[in-house]
Amino acid sequence: MSEVLRRVQVTVEYLGYIKQALNAEQSELITLRDKATVEDLLTLLAEKHGDAFKKAIFDPKEAEMKPHHILAVNGLLINQLGDLRAKLKDGDHLVVMPVVTGG
Numbered sequence: 001m002s003e004v005l006r007r008v009q010v011t012v013e014y015l016g017y018i019k020q021a022l023n024a025e026q027s028e029l030i031t032l033r034d035k036a037t038v039e040d041l042l043t044l045l046a047e048k049h050g051d052a053f054k055k056a057i058f059d060p061k062e063a064e065m066k067p068h069h070i071l072a073v074n075g076l077l078i079n080q081l082g083d084l085r086a087k088l089k090d091g092d093h094l095v096v097m098p099v100v101t102g103g
Contacts, residue, residue: 010094042057042058074092
């Protein structure tokens with residue numbers, strides 16, 4: 001018997017200038033293999049959105065997010081979840097946003 005490939009679907013939402021930089025919708029539904037990590041997702045998004053994503057958010061060659069950006073999964077910052085190694089579950093909601101500073 002063949003093994004059924006399990007998949008998870010997550011929603012990725014882009015806030016601030018990121019949406020315009022990627023020329024993307026505010027959010028998109030992404031399908032990944034079961035037990036995929038945040039890094040797997042970011043790598044897929046880098047392939048999908050190309051240089052704009054690699055320059056602004058994440059380049060798979062560097063294996064870490066660019067400074068001045070925050071990634072939250074279901075309202076928790078990625079550093080609270082084990083960084084990019086955090087496993088994603090079906091229905092997770094991720095938000096990619098720029099760090100906002102001011103005085």
